[in-house]
Amino acid sequence: MSFSQELRKEADYIFEAIYQHPFVKGIAEGHLEKEQLVHYVKQDFEYLNAMIRTYALGIVKCSRREDMELFSTSIDFILNSEIHPHHNFCRVAGVKYEDLQGYALAPTARNYTRHMLNTAHEGSLGEIIAVVLPCPWVYLDIAARMLRECQPEDSHPFYEWISFYGSQTEPRMNLYLKKLDEIAESASEEEKARMKEHFIYSCQLEYMFFDMAYKIEEWPVQQALAAK
Numbered sequence: 001m002s003f004s005q006e007l008r009k010e011a012d013y014i015f016e017a018i019y020q021h022p023f024v025k026g027i028a029e030g031h032l033e034k035e036q037l038v039h040y041v042k043q044d045f046e047y048l049n050a051m052i053r054t055y056a057l058g059i060v061k062c063s064r065r066e067d068m069e070l071f072s073t074s075i076d077f078i079l080n081s082e083i084h085p086h087h088n089f090c091r092v093a094g095v096k097y098e099d100l101q102g103y104a105l106a107p108t109a110r111n112y113t114r115h116m117l118n119t120a121h122e123g124s125l126g127e128i129i130a131v132v133l134p135c136p137w138v139y140l141d142i143a144a145r146m147l148r149e150c151q152p153e154d155s156h157p158f159y160e161w162i163s164f165y166g167s168q169t170e171p172r173m174n175l176y177l178k179k180l181d182e183i184a185e186s187a188s189e190e191e192k193a194r195m196k197e198h199f200i201y202s203c204q205l206e207y208m209f210f211d212m213a214y215k216i217e218e219w220p221v222q223q224a225l226a227a228k
């Protein structure tokens with residue numbers, strides 16, 4: 001079994017829990033509250049900004065052009081394609097996308113973005129690939145499963161979200177998997193353990209991110225409004 005297959009197998013219980021999460025079920029069934037969608041998009045917009053920075057730090061650690069290109073196409077994908085699923089959520093919520101940008105991170109989103117950025121600053125190329133992989137892998141996996149199991153019609157409120165992620169072709173992800181396996185072949189046991197740990201944390205944080213949106217998570221202590 002390849003290193004990437006090993007990681008995926010170890011994280012299978014988290015992938016399954018994510019698919020069963022009520023926010024994800026809400027996407028599949030077409031029922032989510034406006035506030036949940038708004039919170040998700042506000043947080044995800046900032047999360048994807050951090051993702052772009054993480055990919056950029058990945059480029060810094062590459063020595064080969066084709067590896068640089070891989071990170072660069074991921075940045076391009078976020079900037080130019082991944083706005084579509086956000087627009088889908090905004091349309092259903094009846095809000096303007098521009099009004100959901102520039103918000104402070106909620107605890108879970110902050111935790112996830114710091115996890116990625118810390119790894120990108122301190123880790124090796126293999127560790128960076130391991131920390132970013134759950135981001136495309138989880139969405140591709142759950143959306144492809146929704147397409148198979150729910151077969152949504154184009155009248156489904158989240159048809160665009162499901163078909164966007166569910167029909168992503170896998171070549172880019174396969175290139176990341178191939179690169180990770182190549183790195184793992186000559187990596188020390190310690191480095192492989194770090195790669196595994198980053199991957200599992202990111203999978204857990206993918207679950208927590210949906211949970212954050214579902215529960216509209218905020219910082220527990222808020223400043224009291226000044227009395228008039």
Ligand SMILES: Cc1ncc(CN)c(N)n1
Pocket residue numbers: 044047048134135136139206209
């Ligand atoms: C938190 C999160 N994880 C993954 C994805 C899909 N790239 C996303 N948009 N947001």
